[in-house]
């Protein structure tokens with residue numbers, strides 16, 4: 457039953473743009489079926505109406521009406537002026553959502569996301585990589601001997617492609633792979649968000665490790681634009697270009713274990729996580745999403761407070777942490793060894809693995825053991841490769857996909873940027 461009190465309350469909330477769930481009646485919890493006994497309490501889930509924009513003049517206008525005071529013309533004009541400004545602001549807002557698809561259903565080497573480039577649109581599947589800031593693609597400029605099944609972008613077939621004359625790029629990744637080439641600008645769309653005149657770096661050379669990955673047709677760098685390698689003028693990432701048109705200057709990663717996840721742009725989908733998001737400061741120099749984890753625990757063991765500075769890197773498969781952390785973890789696994797022969801921690805596939813928990817401020821994220829049992833060395837091998845490896849040779853701690861897919865991660869590009877972590 458909706459009472460007058462409820463209606464007044466709901467109207468007041470609506471006036472300030474906070475929709476409300478009118479409880480069945482005051483005195484019962486909103487969770488009840490409306491027939492519960494009175495508990496003297498009610499809970500209203502207040503959600504901001506999508507697309508609502510505050511109009512202060514309207515609030516004053518309503519107060520004039522409420523107390524019967526004639527409304528001056530300037531105030532009526534002010535309400536209209538702010539509504540017009542809000543409408544204009546909303547009209548250019550875009551949000552988007554796109555799939556993050558594991559390139560191999562057996563284990564998560566990398567995730568690719570469909571994008572379209574040019575006019576008419578050419579669809580490629582690119583690796584969205586928060587650990588770098590170049591948007592580059594296999595192209596009609598890539599020697600055929602280096603193309604093995606990848607889709608290519610052909611700027612000569614796009615009426616909106618423009619060569620960025622005199623500009624080149626060359627990138628070398630932490631795993632020794634690399635690519636180089638020239639640069640066009642063109643329309644670039646992912647998940648319904650379009651950037652016109654996005655710098656698209658066309659590969660003229662790619663290393664064998666890219667040639668051998670037929671499912672990856674290039675990368676979309678989502679690090680900070682300071683890392684972009686285009687010379688002589690560095691280019692902006694897709695996110696930096698899209699930011700001003702997004703409802704909110706954020707993108708989120710909801711990567712999943714051996715199945716399709718999503719990247720969202722411009723909004724935070726509350727259905728994709730549980731509990732609260734914990735936001736941490738980001739160190740943007742030199743250009744990675746660098747944050748400090750507050751410690752770790754192995755399985756159900758004690759939490760070890762520590763400051764672990766590392767980067768959130770969707771473009772790296774595994775997670776690389778300080779030697780004392782990974783030694784502590786693998787010390788709990790029967791038969792685990794740090795093998796020079798296999799190039800990292802391996803263990804008998806039959807061994808039971810503990811989970812791994814890392815601190816994010818006062819909260820924490822737990823990586824299930826199954827994510828750390830990364831893959832057999834080779835098909836049918838009794839030896840398995842760990843998803844948690846030492847960073848001692850890297851010089852940087854990397855929270856790669858093994859960690860990221862255990863969480864819902866918000867890459868907040870506001871000023872200052874922050875990174876948000878939530879369980880899911």
Ligand SMILES: CSc1ccc(CNCCO)cc1
Nearest residue numbers: 587588629633665666771772
């Ligand atoms: C050969 S497949 C491949 C995919 C992504 C990358 C870039 N990611 C590392 C730094 O984020 C390198 C190689």
